[in-house]
C-alpha cells in the first residue's frame with residue numbers, strides 16, 4: 001500500500017493560510033479562528049476513525065479531508081468578510097476549486113481525491129447526498145461529525161464571551177433580537193435537523209445547532225456532546241421557557257437511547 005505523506009498536506013495548509021494574514025486584526029482573528037478550527041476537526045476525525053476502527057489508509061484520507069474541508073473559508077473571508085454562505089458563496093465548493101486549481105491532491109490516487117472532494121462538498125449540506133459510494137459516504141459522515149463537534153466547541157466558548165468582546169462573524173452577524181422561529185421547536189419534537197432558511201436571529205442560530213444532533217452519525221460524537229455539556233451550554237444562552245425545557249428533554253432522551 002502506498003505511503004501517504006500527511007506532513008506534505010499540513011505544510012501546504014500552513015503556507016496557504018499564512019498568505020491570508022493581514023494587518024487588519026478583524027481579518028486575522030477570523031483567519032486564525034478557521035485555522036485552529038481545522039486542526040481540531042482533524043483531531044476529531046482521527047478520534048472517530050480510531051473509534052470505528054477503519055484502516056490506516058482510510059484514516060489518512062479522512063484526516064486530509066478534515067484538513068481541507070474548510071479551505072474555502074480563507075478566500076471567502078478575504079473576498080466577502082463574512083462566513084455566511086447565503087450572502088457570499090458556498091465555501092465548500094469554493095474550497096474544492098482552490099484545491100483543484102493548486103493541484104494540492106495530485107499525488108494521491110484518483111479515487112482518493114474523488115472521495116476527499118465528495119467529503120468536502122458534503123460537509124456543509126443540510127443532508128448527506130443520496131447514492132454516495134461507500135467510501136465517499138464514510139468520509140463525508142466522519143467530516144460532518146468532526147466539524148459539528150468543533151463548531152459546538154467554538155460557539156459554546158463564544159457564548160461565554162462578554163457582549164463587547166464578541167466576534168460577531170461567529171454568529172454570522174445576526175441580530176440579537178427576542179424570540180425564536182417555531183420551526184426549530186417543531187423539528188426537535190419530530191427528531192429532525194432543521195433547514196438554515198428559518199434562521200432570523202441569534203437564538204435561531206443557537207437552536208439550529210441543537211437540531212444537528214439528529215444528524216450526528218457516530219456514537220463517539222454523541223458521547224462527546226454529552227461529556228462537553230454542549231447542550232446545557234447552549235440552553236444557558238437561550239430564553240428560559242417551558243418549550244425550551246421540553247426540547248432539552250427530547251435531545252437528551254434521543255442521545256441516551258442511541259448511546260446506551
Ligand SMILES: [Fe+2]
Pocket residue numbers: 069070091123124147
Ligand atoms: Fe465548513
